[in-house]
Amino acid sequence: xxxxxVVIFPGSNGDDDALHAIGLAGAExxxxxxxxxxxxxxxxxxxPGGFAYGDYLRAGVIAxxxxxxxxxxxxxxxxxxxxxxCNGFQVLAEAGLVPGALLRxxxxxxLGRDVSVVPERLDTPFTRALATRGPLRxxxxxxxxxxxADPATLDQLERDGQVLFRYVAPDGRPASGDERANPNxxxxxxxxxxxxxxxxxxxxxxxxxxxxxxxxxxxGFGLIRSLVDAAGERAAxxxxxxxxxxx
Amino acid sequence: xxxxxxxxxxxxxxxxxxxxxxxxxxxxxxxxxxxxVSAVRVGRRVELSVEADDRAAAQALVERLAGELxxxxxxxxxxxxxLGAASSLVAEPAR
Numbered sequence: 001x002x003x004x005x006v007v008i009f010p011g012s013n014g015d016d017d018a019l020h021a022i023g024l025a026g027a028e029x030x031x032x033x034x035x036x037x038x039x040x041x042x043x044x045x046x047x048p049g050g051f052a053y054g055d056y057l058r059a060g061v062i063a064x065x066x067x068x069x070x071x072x073x074x075x076x077x078x079x080x081x082x083x084x085x086c087n088g089f090q091v092l093a094e095a096g097l098v099p100g101a102l103l104r105x106x107x108x109x110x111l112g113r114d115v116s117v118v119p120e121r122l123d124t125p126f127t128r129a130l131a132t133r134g135p136l137r138x139x140x141x142x143x144x145x146x147x148x149a150d151p152a153t154l155d156q157l158e159r160d161g162q163v164l165f166r167y168v169a170p171d172g173r174p175a176s177g178d179e180r181a182n183p184n185x186x187x188x189x190x191x192x193x194x195x196x197x198x199x200x201x202x203x204x205x206x207x208x209x210x211x212x213x214x215x216x217x218x219x220g221f222g223l224i225r226s227l228v229d230a231a232g233e234r235a236a237x238x239x240x241x242x243x244x245x246x247x
Numbered sequence: 248x249x250x251x252x253x254x255x256x257x258x259x260x261x262x263x264x265x266x267x268x269x270x271x272x273x274x275x276x277x278x279x280x281x282x283x284v285s286a287v288r289v290g291r292r293v294e295l296s297v298e299a300d301d302r303a304a305a306q307a308l309v310e311r312l313a314g315e316l317x318x319x320x321x322x323x324x325x326x327x328x329x330l331g332a333a334s335s336l337v338a339e340p341a342r
Contacts, residue, residue, distance in 0.1 A: 057291075058319060065316070094319065101321045108267045148264065148322060185265070 002027040002232035005042035007072070007088075009034045009063050014049030014085060014208060021211040021221070022046070025228040037067045043231035044081035044125075045072055047088025049141065049206055059102065059144045060090030069095060081125050081234065082200045083227055086142055089192070089202030098195050098202045099157060100149035102142075106185025110143040114217075115183065117165040117191045117205055118172060124194060125230030126164065126201045130222040135172045138205035138220045140183070145204040147186035147193070154188055165192035165203050249298050252305035253330040256313045259290035261324050293317050294330065302329075 004027045006018045015031065022029035030042050034052075039045060053062035063069060069091070076082050076097055084092040092098045105111055116135040119127040130136075149157065157163050167175045167182040167189040175181035175189040182189045184204070192203030207220025260266045268289035276284055295312075299305035309327050318325040 057317070061316065061319070101319055103265065103322065104267050106265065106267055108271055146265075150321075 003042045005030040005032040005045045007032045009052035012050035017208040018048045021208040021224045027228040034066045043235040047084040049086035060094040063091045064095040084202035092202045103146040112141040116170045129225040136219045138210045145184040147190040162194045254309045255328045256293045257326045258318045
């Protein structure tokens with residue numbers, strides 16, 4: 001059975017939902033404690049939402065130096081699949097595992113509400129189970145979600161297909177200047193990015209909180225499904241490597 | 248023999264980075280009846296004591312911490328300041 005890990009930092013609060021969503025997708029959900037230097041041989045890792053280490057200093061920066069993040073960085077360097085959600089995205093950005101930074105929301109307010117995003121690509125381990133590039137409604141819950149990178153980096157991300165999700169109006173029209181659609185003021189309305197190799201992704205919206213009909217919204221489940229399917233294929237292809245990592 | 252040195256690291260948003268906190272402070276100034284104040288940037292100050300063989304070694308360590316942990320070089324600039332003997336270290340109150 002495919003095994004997908006969820007890192008638990010002190011202050012994580014999306015870990016239970018992420019573990020549950022992985023189970024819904026038919027994989028074994030593996031909790032990974034922040035002090036663990038091993039990833040227990042999992043096929044993919046989710047860094048969940050929350051306020052790791054209280055978000056002191058800057059969101060994500062203290063978490064970046066935890067033992068488990070050294071293991072996550074090594075896993076990512078070997079091509080392992082890593083998805084950072086919300087605070088997990090902030091941790092990945094602070095660790096330099098995805099490009100850019102997440103600044104204070106433009107309006108300074110913490111935002112907890114639904115947004116619409118479109119996947120820019122359907123050929124990634126994080127979006128492959130999505131049927132269309134139509135808008136997905138998912139909740140956000142963050143104070144620092146304003147995506148920033150310098151103009152040259154933004155151009156390079158667009159050129160190399162590293163923009164994974166963009167905020168849009170609910171009908172799918174570009175957010176351009178629409179503060180309802182792009183509420184944190186992210187540059188180029190970027191809601192999620194990929195690393196250059198395409199095996200690490202971060203996004204601000206919470207797919208795991210919109211992963212089941214009983215929650216009133218299952219539009220985020222495709223992301224979890226994608227990650228579980230991709231992790232299963234990767235485990236089948238690179239089994240001995242993972243076994244060694246687990247040993 | 249090592250000595251203790253006290254430093255401050257002043258972290259500010261880089262030029263060109265939107266600083267919504269600075270903007271909010273600036274927008275509050277008219278309420279105080281203040282005009283002629285602009286370009287408000289809100290940052291962070293971290294003070295720390297370092298034990299090292301000499302001043303240069305202590306400063307080098309602080310510079311490293313400032314770049315790797317206390318600031319995010321993508322969005323923030325930092326400046327290291329050595330604090331004199333009259334540092335902000337609060338002595339234990341006398342009993």
